Amino acid sequence: MLLATGRDPLELPLPSLLNLIYAWWVGDAPDNEVAKFDASLQTPPAAADLDERDEWSDDETDDSFARALDAQTP
DSSP states (O other): OHHHHSOOGGGSOHHHHHHHHHHHHHTTOOHHHHHHHHHHHHSOOTTOOGGGOGGGSHHHHHHHHHHHHHHHOO
């Protein structure tokens, strides 16, 4: 990207950098391979029981989101 556009990828906002990495990773892969890759990104590991982990509870998720919003307020 640096050679093509003159922009340093590490200076991109995180969502844009992640999109760039995803696009590079899937490249010209066939649709079925991209679908399998997408599924692997969205599926938790088989041994993960997220319902039993406090940091993944609905309350903690709501609280962390509220904290993130508060941190962005000037």
